[in-house]
Each structure stands twice: as structure tokens, then as C-alpha cells.
Amino acid sequence: MKLFIKVERRDSTSIPLTIAVILLSLLIGFCLIAGLLAIQGIDPLFALGKIFAGSFGRIYGIGETITKGIPLILIGGGLALAFRAKFWNIGAEGQLLSGAILSTWIALNWAPHLPAVIVIPLMFLAGFLGGAVWGFFPALFKVRFGVNEVISTLMMNYIIAEFLNMLILGPWRGESRMGFPYTDSFPPSATLYQLPNSRVHLFTLILALCFAFLLFLLIYRTKFGYEVRVIGENRDAARYAGIDFFRNTIILMVISGGMAGMAGVGEVAGIHHHLTYPQMISSGYGYTGIIVAWLAKLNPLLAIISGLFLAGILVGGDAVQISLGLPAATVHVFNGILLFSLIMGDYFLLNRLLITIRRDRAEGRTGGV
């Protein structure tokens, strides 16, 4: 008896199949994580239980999950747009920091003299602008000189992170901070209201939900979204159809970067109330956002769900770190495994496996999976 496996392309994919494949990939991912935990001598069920109890089980945990979900929803939506055009924006992390820096400038210089109604919108505008500028340059390099955007967006993350370090260690170091690398605390008019007993900054949350909906409309209902999808699916056809690759790429990266920039504003104005080390401002949201977008099948509305889901894992990861004494990087390993199994799952959405069991030489039975 022999087993044969053969791969064929699927003609179409249905929604139930998509959901099933996503759930199955996540399950396989969690199994791999469980195996990893078992190797470490930790009871996997206990640890995974802790992760979800930590993030979804208690009121505080849910609050933390939402707090971390906010930047992920914003970034995930923006990345979904960029990835639609097959523009591989790996630079959301840097775009977030750029937005945080520019809005901090507003907070430090203008906020003391102005009321919150003016300062907060100004900060978000500045944050959008900061992220947009940091997204604009890789887009420009790509359309003008053909520079690979994966390299340029990634490299720009390091540039802005070091620039931020320079600011907080040098000119922007707060006078009241006794040498610690923080800026001065933002004046009250530059901070966001937090829901009681949590760090959920309501304004950014509402903003994130609104933008998820707007981006959804943008992608599926507007001329711009149509052109972006055509560019992503077939650049030659886009050229043939007179679609401006230059203009569309620039615009979409301005939006994609701007979304990440606003996430940065939420972090400094909603949580920290000052600017500090890059790794404090963002715990890798720009990279986790890639998984968020991918898990949401590049749909900004679904990114709300996948953003909260991955936020839950981040929060739960903190819980494991504390209660099980695992290293801080563990959570990133978990995320990596999940992304990996999701991408593998994609393969089975596009292709089908044919498994044949053959008993003797001339007969065969075929079953599709």
C-alpha cells in the first residue's frame, strides 16, 4: 500500500473554507507553541490557559488587551491597504515612532498655551503627518528609483529609532527628569482620557474603529481602492488601464504611514504622557501589525478582531512572563509561530491536496482535502 500526495490549484475559495483554514492554522500554531513550552518543562495547557486568562479573563486583562489592540487596529488597517497594492511596508514601527515624535513636539511647545479641544486634534494631525512622511520616502524611492521597499522601510525604522534616542538623551531631555531619558510630562491638555481602572484611551479607540471602517470603504468602494487592488493584482494591466502607479503608491503609503503615526500619538498621549525609549513607546506593534493585517485577510474591518486577538496574546505573554518566569522574547516567538502557520494556511487556501491510497498497481482511490 502506498500513499501519494499531489497538489492542485483551487479554482475558488469559499468563506467557510477560509474560516476553517484560519482556525486550523491557529490551532496548529498553538500546538507548536505547546510543544515549545513542553520542551521547556512547562505544562503547555497551564501556560496557554494563563495567557488567555491573563488577557481575556479579568477586567484588568481585558482593559490591557484593548489598550494594546488600539495601535494594532490602526497599524493593521494601514498595512492592509499597503499590502493590497503588494507594497510590502515593513516600516510601520518607524512610522509609529515618527508620529510619536512630531506629536510630542506639539505637546511640548503648543499644549501649555492651548485647550485640549485644539491640542488633541492637532497632535493626531501631526502624528498622521509624521507617519506619512516616514511612509512617503520609501514610496518615492520605489517609484522613482526602483528601490525595494522591504529594505527601505525596514532601514528607516532604525534611523527614526536612533533619532528618537538622540532627542530624549539630548535636546528633549526633560529638565524635571533628573537625567532620565524622558521628555517632560505632557501638560494635561495633551493627554487623553483613560477609562476608569484601565489604561484604555477612549479617544484613540474610537478613532481606530472609525478609521477601520473608513479604510474598508476606501479599499472596497472607492476609485482609489479599486486602483490599488488592480495595481496589486496585476501591475501590467494597471499600466494598460492608465492607472497612475506613481501617484497611487505615494498616496497609499502616506495613508499607511499616517495610520501608524496616529498609533504613535495614542501611545504617547494616551499612556506614557511623555516621549521615551523607542522600545518603551512601542513593543513591536509595527511588526505585530503585519500579522494583524495578514490574519484579517487584508480587510481593515477584520483587523479589529485580529488586532484584539494578537493584543490578547501580547498581554497574556506578559502574564506568562511574570507567572512562569519565561524570557520576555517568548511572546515574539509565539507571534512568529502564529504568523508562520497562517502563511502556511494560505497555501492550502490556494491549493488543494489530493491524497491517493493505492493498493495494487492498476487501481487507485482519490480523495480531495
Next chain:
Amino acid sequence: MKKILSLKMEGITKAFPGVIANRGICLSIHSGEILGLLGENGAGKTTLMNILYGLYRPDEGTILINGEPVVLNSPRDSIRMGIGMVHQHFMLIQNHTVAENITLGYKDAPFFFPLREVEKKLKGFSELYGLEVSARKAVWQLSAGEQQRVEIIKALFRGAHLLILDEPTSVLTPPETADLFEILKRMAKEGHSIIFISHKLEEILTLCNRVVVLRKGEVVGEADTREVDKVALARMMVGRDIVFDLTRKKLTPGDPVLEVDNLTVRGDRGEVAVRELSFSVCRREILGVAGISGNGQRELVEAITGLRPADSGTVRVAGRDVTNSSARLISDYGVSHVPEERIKFGVVPNIMVYENCILKRHHRPPFFRGLFLDYDAVKEHSSRILKSFKVAAPSTSVPVKNLSGGNIQKLILGRELAGEPCLLVAAHPTYGLDVGATEYIRTQLLEHRERGISVLLISEDLEEIFQLSDRIAVMFKGEFMGVIPAGEVNMEDIGLMMAGSKRLEARGK
């Protein structure tokens, strides 16, 4: 390895999700025979041959070689049994030499100096079958015809006795096709069996001994080629009578719509591809541009449609200067374009049919209003195109990649004509299409000519040029060798002009 004296496929059935590609197909071939496999696109020819080559496994049915049942699980099994296949698209490594390409996957190559052995054997094949090809040249230096010979030699090296050729002539020029047929006939004489897949009737009739006709996955006819003619074969293949002589009404052309004056365009490598070209196309007129591909046709089309900048000269459409305008502007001025390589340029395979139906017009009302696209209008528009251009699609909400080549081309043509253009630039509009779709598209072009549009037709297919054109231009090395009313020129002259050895001017005016 034993020779394949006879091969039989019995009751082969193969289903894909939603479609039965082959249903109970029986087919046989014996050594020394050339069997034609004829059918429209989507009739199941390629599926059947992929089963024989071990790429697919049949759901039902058996394959017998020399009377013994065999199981072909992969191409490796098929190669071992002596079956070789030459795919429509060549599987060669462009930067390697011919000998290196052949050595790759050649099991009996010696460990030391394999190339020497390969070159020796290569020479043997060249002499035996007339398969001349230089072993030391890199593949990218070879013409399409030569590359095909390399593919055939590759199959022979692997010990193929039965050779499957999938639409081998679609990339060849007429003389190359003649050479190929000579080679195949010599191989058959030496005892090889050949299965020749095509939808071109003349080729089947000149080359093959016997022909099997497939339609919708079933065998609908089998005949000795000496006993059938084109009309009978076409009827078998399409299931109805095909008109080979389209009626072209005599019309008086109107005012010039497209005026090209002293146009010079450069190709991708900066060479002059179109050289100081001047011509015009009028209302109610089809200007056919004949010529072998690569003589500047592509650059000419791209310069007219705004996809490539012109070096010098002017292009005017309906009196307006559109030289070096953007593709969108030119399209808005009423220039439609059926591009060559339809899948690559003409559609976006992964998005829905209805979304593809507004490509190029998505930025204008009624589809784009204010902020949003009006998807109700889009869907209505696309069902109208599907209906009036007889595009066979399950619905407007399926990805275009699920349609067959003929239906995709009908969709493109429908989309391009729906905007009521003044000029249609059609590049190889029926290239690679089956008889039914070809006939349909040509009829549509003539019909729209009667309605008053002008057509610039680029084609390598001389039959098409003669059927459709009012005037014929022959392009050679970026220049027209003459623009002549269709009635005043014969095939022979066109042939000479295509080769660049004759120039003709229209008599009087």
C-alpha cells in the same frame, strides 16, 4: 527500455471542481503514426495529455502500453515508459547552453566531461532527423523554432518513443512550422509515435495521419485525415457550421480618425523600433498591419495608446494631437485597445468579472460618482457585456481567471467596444483562440466597422488580415513596406514584403 509499439487510453475520466475535463475518453496510437488531437480551448486536450504525461491522475480509466496496463504517477514514470512531452511554453534555462540544458536531467550522462558525450549524441540526432541546433549556443540566443528543437532533443535524450507536442506551432513563423513538420515526419518514419495537439485545422490536415476530435471533454469524432476536409473537422470541433468566408460589406470610408505622422518610437533597449512612420485610418475602415512579430508593431501600438513615449512625430485622434498624452487621456478621447498577451495586460485575473468590466472606465460616470464607485451600475454594465458579447461565465461575481481564454478575449473586446470608441487598436485579437471564438471576434470587428468605428488591426495571421482589412500594411523593421487596398495584393506579395524584400505602393488614389 522497450519501444512503445502501441498505446491505448481507455475510458479516461477526470473531473475538476465544477467541471468534467475528460469523460470516458478512448484513444489509441501505434508506432510510426502522427495523431492529431483537435479541439477548442477547454475541450480537454491538455488535461488528457497531462494525464498521459503523469501530471494528473485520471479518476477512472486505464492506460495500456503494448497491451499492458501501466500506472503513471508522475512525469518520471512516463519518461521511463518512453513518453516525452514538449510543452507550449518552453522549459529551458535561458542562460545555459543547449548542451547544458540537455544534460540537465539526462540520466546516462557520464560523471566526467558529460558535455562531450552529449554533444556527440546531439550530432547523431541532428543528422537522423534534421534537428539542427548548435550545442554551444546559449538558449537566449536561439529563435523560438530552435528552442523548440532543443525541447524535442531533450525528450529524445530521455528515450522518448512517443512524443506529445502541445500547440507547438503557436510560437513559430510559417517557415519554422514547415521545418518542424519535416522533422516530425522523419521521426514518425523512424518508428516514433507523435501526438500533435492543435486547434488549427490546416496543420492537422497536412501533418497527421489520423485525427481525434474532442469537444467538452468527450471524443466527438475520429477520422483518417485523407477522408475529411476542413469544414467537416470544424463542424465536429464546434458542433455547428463555421463560416470561413466572412462577408465584408463594401463601405466608403469616412474622415480620417487616426493620423500618424513621421512617428519614431524606441524599443525597450533604446533601439529605433518604429521609423518615421506615417499613415491614417478612416471611419468605417479596418487597416490591417501584417508582419512578423518584433518588427515594431508592439511599439507602434504602445505609442498610439499612450503606453510608450514617442521620440518624434505626431499622433492625432479625431483631429486632436495626443502625442505623448497619458494612456488615460487617450482612452478618454475614444481610443480602445485590445492588447496582446490578454491575460498579462488585458485583465486582472484575481478580481471579479464585474470589476474587470470597468477597467479603464472606472474613473468616469456612471461608474464613479462623487466619492464612491457605484457597484450597482458596474454589475449591470458587466451583465450587459456578458450578454451582448456571449461571454460564457457562471456569473459576474467570479474571478476572471476562471474563464477560458476565448471568453476572456470576448470580455475584453466587449469592454473595449462598450465605450463606443472612435478607434479600436486590436493587437493579435484572435491569437491562440479556438475556431468558434475567432469567428465570433472577427464578425464583431466587421460589425463595428459597419457601425462607423475605425480599426487598426495588428496580426500575424494573414488569413485574418485578408478577411478583415480594407487596406493592408506590411511592417518590416519599423517601416511599412507599403499600404495597399486589400483587393490589389496577393498572399505572395505580402509574404515578400514581410521578409523585407519587396516594396509596393498603392496604384493611383
